[in-house]
Amino acid sequence: MYRGSGLDSQVQPNRSPPSLAPRLTLPLAPQAPQSRRPRRAAAMADDDYNDMDMGYEDEPPEPEIEEGAEEELENNNEDAPDDVVGAEVEDKEQEKKARERKTSKYMTKYERARILGTRALQISMNAPVMVELEGETDPLEIAMKELRARKIPFTIRRYLPDGSYEDWGVDELIVEDSWKRQVGGD
Incomplete structure (x- = not known):
């Protein structure tokens, strides 16, 4: 080690005989003394974020809107009749999608168990009850009564092998007869 040169922390090569020395060579050129402050390569300290503008570098300036232009935008209702017609078309498309289901219309015992358990937990945590007590x-009995009345406000998402899914409302699914007896149905 070189004393007094400021290189006390630098690693020095091994002075063993050449046959036993590793082939790793380290630079021996003197370097500037390192500051006590750690180097910041990619991360920044929390204090540095307060001084920075967090916007994008190439962010375009926001356009200035005159006062009269704002009123025109608010009063522009020419598209309102078209939106109503578009909503009717969307409703028809949603009905087609609802009919083109691939999965069974019967509720599985696993879906039933999860629905009853989740709903019973909600009821125990003072959620509003959807049936007359x-x-x-x-x-759990209240949840079963809600299932019998088809009033549980849940949607079941059934995933398909291709990654898509179907959403079924609890009121759309058929609860099998053997389960109805357990739930208390007719």
């Missing part, structure tokens, strides 16, 4: 206090 006749003395029931058990959250």
Whole structure:
């Protein structure tokens, strides 16, 4: 080590015989003394974020809108009748999509278990009950009563092998007869 030259922290090569020395060579040129402050390569300290403008470098300036132009934009309702016609077309498309389902219309026992468990948990956490109570206090019994009445406000998402999915409302699915007996149906 070189004393007094400011290179105390630099790694020095091994002075062993040449046959045992590693083939790694390190630079021996003197370097400027390093500051006590750590180098910032990619990350910045939290203090540095306060001084920076967080916007994009090439962000275009916002256009200035005159006062009269704002009123024109607010009062421009020419597209309103077209939106109503477009909404009717979208409703028809949604009905077609609802009919083109690939999965079964029957609720599986796993879906039923999850729906009842989740809804019972919600009811136990003071969620509003969707049916008239006749003395029931058990959250699971209340959830079963809601399922019987098809009033549980859940949507079941069934994933398909191609990555797509189908959304079914609980009121759209058929609860099988053996389950109806368990739930208390007719």
